[in-house]
Amino acid sequence: MKVAVLQFPGSNCDLDALKALRSIKVPTDLIWHREFKGGDYDGVIIPGGFAYGDYLRAGAISAHTPAIEEVKEMAAEGKPIGGICNGFQILIEAGLLPGALIENSSMKFVCKWVIVKVETDRTPFTRLLRRGQLMRMPVAHHQGNYFCKNLKELYENDQIVFRYVDERALPTESANPNGAIDNVAGVCNPEGNVVGLMPHPERASNAILSPSGTADGEIFFKSMFDYMGGRSW
């Protein structure tokens, strides 16, 4: 049983994701996209960064690589696919997740700790969490403003996974770091096994590095391993 952390030219959260997974004893390979074969793995994390320099649009070029074709096959087989930040952008551009991620409404790169509310526990990455639970994680992006035309449909299909909220768990405008529609921070495909989110669980996986002293992001990776039939927490 093994997880791959995919590396594209410009990925820069790959080592953090690798560390987060290995620190909870998940067998994980850091793998260059050209060498990646989906059949060798039971799950994939596409990490954050600036793959191919974000040229054209964030994620647009990586979405056409053979590695992403492999990821599409894995997704069809029901394997857990997680895209974090730039990884989320890549999954959207590849058509594995609905909607679009456009420029932040502030036009600025936003880098801060946010609170997100778990909207569904049915995905491989949220199964050890409960609906309504709050998580503290940092965001760091320029194109994280989620947009879609069929928001109602996404809610009806239980595809909204995370939303930005304040301390009282309310999805206020001030709790929204990028102008995302309805404070959406993460979504999944209709089947639920492909999840993308803008916040960084891998940067919130070590209590000593978190301003709140919590390691909320760790549960994202623990859930993934639990879903794969690895150790259960």
Place this chain on the structure above:
Amino acid sequence: MREYEIDVIIKNKPIVKDPEGETILKDLIHKQGYDTITSARAGKLISLRVKAANGEKAKKITYDMCNELRIYNPVVHTLDIKVKGE
């Protein structure tokens, strides 16, 4: 076979907010007194040279490529292809 010069223009759809255009309008154009300018939308322009038998075919090649490779994101963008000449 001739070679055509083609501009591909990608802009946000009217229903999608365009913070760059808004900032250009509000913080530059209007602040500098150009009050009669009422809208600014920013986009992306890609200039191509395309070999084809005629302009129409060059446009078709460009259109198909833009869709296949998702040069624009149809969820949020409009695509405008202008054949400028040989």
